[in-house]
Amino acid sequence: MTVGAARLAATAGAVVAVLGLVAAPAAATGGGVKWSACPPEVSAPRGTGCARLAVPLDYADPSGKQLDLLLSAAGSLDAPEVLVVNPGGPGESGIGTPKQVVASMSPELRDRYLVVAFDPRGVGASSPVDCGDTSALLPAPMPPDDPADAGQEQARVKPARTIADTCVRRAGDLVRHITTQDAARDLDRIRAALGKDRLDYLGYSYGTKLGATYATMFPERAGKMVLDSVVDPTVGGYQQGFEQDPALQHRAEQFFAWVAQHDATYHLGATGAHVSQYWRGLRGDLTAKPVEGKVGGAELDNMLASTMYTDTSWPTLASAVSRYHAGEPGGLTAAAAQLAQSGVDGPQLAYNCADDKWPADWATWHADTTRAAAKAPLFAWLNTWFSAPCAFWRAPTAPPLKIGSGKVPPLLLVQAKDDPATPLTGAQRMQQAIRGSRMVLSEGGNHGQFLFDGNSCVDQPVTQYLLTGKLPAADVRCAASPAPDA
Template sequence: MPTPPARTRTAALTVAVLTAALAAGCGDSGEADLPSQKLSWKDCPAPSAEQGGGESPSPLAGGANWECATMKAPLDWDDPEGDTLDLALIRAKASGEEDKRIGSLIFNFGGPGGSGITTLPAFGDEYATLRTRYDLVSFDPRGVGRSAPVTCETDKQLDAYYQEDASPDDAAEEKTYVDGVKKFNGGCEDRSGKVLPHVATTDAARDMDLMRQVLGDEKLHYFGISYGTELGGVYAHLFPENVGRAVFDAVVDPTQDAQQGSLGQARGFQLALENYAKDCTSKPDDCPVGDTPADVQARIAKLLKDLDKEPLPGLGARKLTQTAATNGIAQSLYSKDFWEYLTEGLDQAYDGDGRVLMALSDSMNGRAPDGEYSNIGAANIAINCADDKPRYSVADVKAKLPEFRKASPLFGDFLAWGMVGCTDWPVPGAADHPDVSAKGSAPILVVGNTGDPATPYAGTRKMVDALGAGVGIEVTYKGQGHGAYDSGDPCVRRAVDGYLLDGKSPESGTVCPR
């Protein structure tokens, strides 16, 4: 299961699929003085297929238009005067008085692999308060969307790939699964071999410092969500003296290797599932998917077991397999707003209709209703494999399966087998885990959500400790879903807005809601 960005086109794409169911590249030559380049801001085009498709971004409330530009960056940061690539940027200019403007606030919404060009406009009005003093800016990181996108397989091949059993039960299924991963990874090398060595998080962090200079800012003001917190931490490590006001929300644990991170996600998704089951069965109306929390989970487990033997009709010719159903359930746990879709999808699946769960799975995989895929899956694997040094074997997975199953009877197998995703990757990984130590950095607001499935809450304190003394300011949100600021909780909004707009740091250890 690739990790979607915290605020991708998830909402828009999921609704579109549910309703339906019921390329810039590398340049040939470098430029000697990239920090002095001038950006040409123009009306934004409609998103490309790699970005997820759709229509050009609508104006913000009040009529402000989004503007797009491309920024040249070195393909290889070790050879800054060599070949270049084009990075796609988007902005909405500050709405307040010019003399109150602080600068640009750069967003990364996570993934890795999410397109900032499509995500920021989708939720831009929620940042209206921040726009009073900042230009809101986001971008497609290298390898993503319109920024030299990594591609691996055709849409038809991806349909087949995502139908494969991702939790094999015997030797034959293991071989099919591993062969499918190897074929997918080989496709990435064939189609995107030139860019694969240059999509690591350290490369993206250097791109952000170039972006800071090109945008004319002395300091980098930053809002990172999910994987965006890891990117922000790596930036703070590389350029501590350039950090301005920064917020990390839905925090990645920077101390974990890939196996530990996957195990943490198993626990996180299991907790979110248990919270969903408690919520559903606590309502005045009957919960249509179970009588008690334990019953809800038992019925889901039975559904998945049955789907392993006999998939249900899904969308078009595609079937709702065990893998697709698990993906769909995971997608719905990213936000409490999607719990109603999970209830609807499970209720229908129990009656033999797999369309809603498959629509949720499609959203997880970046598949639009017209059958085109964004490149979120390809970019996700490319960036993770460039970052993560460990390469796991089938034997490694089997040795860890009991621990993963204990962490989550439902998600454990899928997340354990996902560890082989980088085994045959053509590029070596950089490190066991990112270095985010940032001595000398300005304070960074680090916000964790106790009910977060994808970036479990324990990572918040780990990030604060890893940043170093006097850097991380810890804020806890007691809530559900992936992220805290987008929950709308007034306490979280006051803490974040007060810091970004006025430089007022909340007390470390603040707990929301108050």
Template sequence: MKKSHVAIVLVALLAGVGLGLLLFDDDDAPATTAGWIPPDPTGESVAAGLESYYEQDLGWEECGRNQCTWVTVPVDYDDPAGETTRLRVSVVPADGEGGRSLFVNPGGPGGSAIEFADQFAALVGDDVQQVYDVVGMDPRGVGESTPLECFDGARFDDYVAQDPTPDDPEEQARYVQEISELAAACEQNSGALAAHVSTVEVARDLDVVRALLGEEKLDWFGASYGTQLGATYATLFPERTGRMVLDGAVDPTLDAFESAMAQTTGFQRAVESYAAWCAEQGDCPLGDDPAVGVDRLTSFLAALDVRPLPGLGDRLLTEGIAFYGVALPLYNEGSWDFLSQALELALDGDGSGLMYASDLYFDRQDDGSYGSNLGQVITAVSCLDSTDRPELDDVFAQVDRFEQASPIFGRALAWGAAGCSAWPFTSDDPAPQLDGAGAPPILVLGTTRDPATPYESAVALAEQLESGMLITRDGDGHTAYTSGNQCIADTVDRFLLDGTVPEADPRC
């Protein structure tokens, strides 16, 4: 499905992005209940060779207001006696008596579930906060778990800044070389882990953690790519699946180009919606005519390919960096004011606003380091999950179709579909057809003008899952639950609290 490098990154739901860029200072973080007692493991039967992982003793410790532990899992589930890796797990205790664990994941792949758990716990309904301990397990290779290490900060700067729309054979060769060099760096710095960060392996990790937390069923809230992870778990372990919510769903059946085309359509809808909104506000940097404004933005991005603008410090705003700088604010309608301010600066020759947004997207720090490896993990995971690897000739045959669908995003996303062409690793544990056969009802949430995971993908996933139930939000932005739509919030909360499934899509 998703491919690197542009097409992959644009589907990421960074922790906080889908939550209105919610950021906490430590003093502002939500309080949690003291005295949380870790549950006993379930003691269930497991596959031969994995017993020690399901029976390991956990050493719990306070981590701020939460409780944290380390869990050991095999790097390769086909070789459980071989090399291992560590997962970091954080539990945000319920405000009340608790009694159930709700596992969460923000997407990516590569977003930190630990960071997301804190934010999610502060935003769910009060009744849900009374019942659920919110669990964040950073996936293998991600966040506080043993990280996948590839490029250093300076080298990744170059990777992000590269031309996303290579125009000539030299630029196209460099595009492929960048992917090859990223893979080589991952293998050199992370060894076997680079070939074992697939979605199926993360789903198997979730089952180990579920059992160690004493839960017979996995209750789950997954956003964006987290919907694919949840659907994978429900397919592998339907009898162990509890109440599952998949928000901002992806369609796992799409090949590389059709997945990229879905995103192209979604982002074009989003930018047109933004341009119309901007024109209504008055003093829009793109002008009063939304169609003309979209054309102006298209021309601006293309001009950066020839003449980058001054950005932050001594860094230049390239077309590649600006691409992410425009994409990030489109995830959330609450960020459109910022996008207008950044575009006003950029059209006056100052690229600092768009570069700031790009840096926020990738969690780039002021010292040039990166607080997250999402921009690299996302390629490793998506390419391991991929079954088709388009080559450059395939892009040439598709690029006109993509540009017609979106003059702004189409060309870059068409090239992004070939982002796994030089990836050397393949998964020994390929993803099954995701149907969740035998699992209880699963809510699948889709937003009509979601830029990153278009509404059509939610419709498709709900149909593919045997027990899928589509819940529609009519609106803008990425994901639905924390969008401020009370109809959506009530529907999800009732489901999490007592398993209530609507008789039909409420179309909120």
């Protein structure tokens, strides 16, 4: 559940406002944060400033062991207001986010806001959860996502168990305090350090969960808050995965239909059904005979799932498959290699597994995934393997928090109707949970709308809200951005 660096960077242009590291007075954003050059190892974009902020490891013992969070900023320190942004994940580094956001803002927003982001606790340069070298547990090619028998299923269950054990062991005491509620407490420390009475906030994907958690825990300090690509606040991570499955399948069918519309370019089928049939056959072929012994059916599934987040990546995948169809496999191997570099995402697992209780009986996962695969055959097992370590995560989970309980102020929600990662039902339930909230709804399906989908109908009401603090008088409905060319 992340917009991701590639998604954020896709439409970012040249930055106009550049952080003044020396000339601007520190008082512009409160004296608690001292901006300076970013550490070279974080590879921050040019024009980004960084700062460190100490927060308690355990908020039940605020004077005990501390963690250092790395903050980043872009824009002008003379700006009268601060917008804190979270790009999602969980586990996504925020260090490059301010530069990307500032680059896509309207001039009015650039003049109004210094944009600040951070590596949340357990992430990147903020005491990261490190699962070590797990490459031996993730062979290339991976066993097929859809297990043909109990042996194939156990070939995926066993490494999931080992990954969970390794991550928890290596994280030590830290793993007990990597929760969204703790990250929300950190947000409040950031707000205070920036010298602001209220937190103005923009969160994408998982960042919507973090923002809604903050607004529920600290309603009197919640300022202008935009939640884009909204996580369902009524169910835990286990059930959210099963909500994603049919949404991903639906988006894949839209992708197949788009490929068919451009059959003169890709030659994979003249109808969506024909492309879908070709795709199913390709999965089987690659499982039986992986390309270069490395790219099998599981790798193809991973490529398809990643491509569903934004249609700007559709031509790349379609071209790679078309070239394979014509006898040139290089595009598939390159794409698979790029995805494989990420390995196990320890911070993401730590947040996902600790935020909610997950079934500990694998038979439950097997039965639920088998049912889900009947409606989402391309994604149900893939999604289950993504979260499978949570079945074996032996660490305490966060206490339950009902989003919207108490006097939570209304928020602005931004959503795409066919978003595959955070389905529309989640945004609708968030609107019900936080009464008075408004929704800007695009008819499209790209994950991450405001500033990065090039849709002025979406951007305008969100910009006005951030400038004035006034929610739209009613929900806003927008046409989708045009589909990409072949």
